[in-house]
């Protein structure tokens with residue numbers, strides 16, 4: 004069983020604060036983490052390896068500091084990691100990201116399942132997984148909450164997907180790309196042994212020269228979309244009418260009356 | 270992977286750019302010249318701010334869709350499950366109608382399904398000028414491959430300028446594949462769409478970094494310009510059954526034997542929590558202090574015939590199930606009335622409820638951010654205020 008897991012390093016957004024005067028994000032001292040959804044992807048790959056043997060390779064495209072996310076994945080138990088890092092990859096939107104990751108996966112070559120998170124918490128798009136699958140012309144199974152069965156001989160997989168109406172049971176063929184939701188498992192913590200291994204391991208860095216990519220299709224150059232403006236969300240129009248009164252009872256009466264008089268409650 | 274280029278000769282270290290960088294990527298270096306860090310993602314917000322023109326982004330070589338002018342009209346994908354259209358699709362048709370009118374062009378709905386002609390007629394009633402209907406047993410249930418390949422062929426044949434899809438699980442699954450095949454831009458989860466004056470390009474506005482910032486995104490050189498939008502971001506249009514429109518029938522592109530994926534079953538889980546359709550929502554946060562605290566919330570919701578919502582803090586604490594969570598990682602809701610009790614109003618919570626028509630906040634901290642977006646507020650202990658409000662409403666509504 005050969006699994007490839009795509010992980011992204013993201014800022015831990017809980018701690019992103021807006022500078023009230025400048026209206027910009029304060030990111031100093033914000034820790035970087037593995038995109039939380041991707042930890043479920045790593046865990047699921049590790050579970051398959053424990054059951055069937057084989058290898059789990061983790062890849063990430065990002066700046067040199069994304070190395071620490073890959074080391075964390077090794078500490079969790081991944082066998083190998085590769086960092087895709089090159090100034091030429093900078094500014095990639097989801098199209099160019101998927102194109103580059105797909106090129107790296109082609110170079111790795113042998114795989115049965117590719118795992119992604121359902122979405123990255125910084126971009127929140129969930130487009131990269133389907134993008135990679137389409138680039139590689141393999142089946143995609145998104146929002147997977149359970150791998151019911153997998154048969155590497157017959158090259159068949161059966162999963163449950165979380166859709167609006169409930170759970171959809173789907174059978175497909177291998178190789179395929181799976182994006183996982185939280186319900187699929189409970190990710191493990193890194194082990195002491197894993198952490199030691201992660202400290203020692205040499206993680207190769209691939210640049211655009213190492214990949215069979217068209218320079219016009221990577222990074223900002225290859226991205227069909229452009230961010231043209233960034234601003235803080237506009238405030239909601241109007242001001243809050245703070246209800247005052249002698250007692251809570253009276254305040255509640257006033258509010259109830261207003262809501263009914265203005266036909267907000269009918 | 271900083272993209273920004275700084276011309277050291279021109280930089281006067283005035284600091285104008287520091288103010289506008291949304292990512293905090295710029296700083297004044299030791300030699301009083303602006304420095305750029307890895308946090309730069311090339312958004313370009315700083316470039317026009319520099320009075321001396323010292324900042325620039327690398328010139329972009331254009332990989333273009335040939336013949337941009339040939340792409341005309343607005344398209345919406347109509348999602349269906351079990352012969353019923355998803356309401357999110359009608360919201361998209363409503364917004365697509367508005368954009369098509371602004372652009373002075375037509376609105377086309379794409380209906381893929383089996384025995385789906387009634388959905389095609391519904392699409393016209395909701396505002397489509399014409400419907401492309403692909404009716405075939407292979408399309409009865411959504412599957413990525415037959416749907417994506419069919420839409421790709423339709424786009425190649427008819428060349429729409431703008432293509433909108435609902436950001437449901439199926440919509441996201443499909444849009445990601447279609448945009449990749451077509452090599453065009455796709456913007457996820459837009460909260461606003463506009464046509465830019467002059468260029469007539471689609472401006473796609475979406476939250477980023479957990480709603481901390483709003484980004485406007487354009488797709489200049491590729492067609493169609495694709496975007497997904499979440500449920501309840503746009504209003505549901507009113508259907509007019511007397512509207513007339515054209516239905517064009519097209520053929521699927523895959524045979525059943527060529528499709529690797531089979532849907533074996535759909536296990537429907539009826540959730541009793543119907544946040545999405547509730548007209549009134551009463552939500553509780555960390556301030557309710559425990560599972561029992563939700564009793565006062567539930568009583569108020571019952572009097573109003575509303576649903577119970579929650580902040581992530583309350584859900585993570587295990588006081589109430591995830592199905593109730595409102596916000597960036599929960600549901601987006603757009604009720605007529607949203608009553609937030611013991612919720613501070615973090616930006617991620619706001620991301621799921623700020624488009625509610627009327628917001629009422631009950632919180633003991635007068636400085637809580639929720640009051641900044643609320644229409645009415647009571648500063649006080651929710652365990653006293655909420656029951657009092659329940660009593661007052663009960664009396665007035667005779668319930």
Ligand SMILES: Cc1cc2nc3c(=O)[nH]c(=O)nc-3n(C[C@H](O)[C@H](O)[C@H](O)COP(=O)(O)OP(=O)(O)OC[C@H]3O[C@@H](n4cnc5c(N)ncnc54)[C@H](O)[C@@H]3O)c2cc1C
Nearest residue numbers: 017554555556580581582596597598599611612613633651
């Ligand atoms: C990536 C990401 C995604 C997120 N997604 C979501 C999401 O989808 N939804 C969401 O809600 N959050 C989300 N969050 C979390 C969010 O940042 C906040 O942590 C959360 O919304 C806080 O919940 P709260 O307002 O209930 O708690 P708190 O911020 O702790 O606020 C509790 C409030 O209750 C008030 N209070 C306490 N006791 C009483 C009382 N007796 N009477 C009246 N008032 C009282 C306090 O004054 C305070 O204002 C997300 C965070 C991240 C990083």
Ligand SMILES: Nc1ncnc2c1ncn2[C@@H]1O[C@H](COP(=O)(O)O)[C@@H](O)[C@H]1O
Nearest residue numbers: 009010064119120122123128129130131
């Ligand atoms: N730069 C990246 N490197 C590796 N994997 C990525 C990268 N960006 C996105 N992914 C994968 O794609 C998923 C969806 O990301 P997104 O489309 O950005 O929401 C993530 O959960 C990752 O598994």
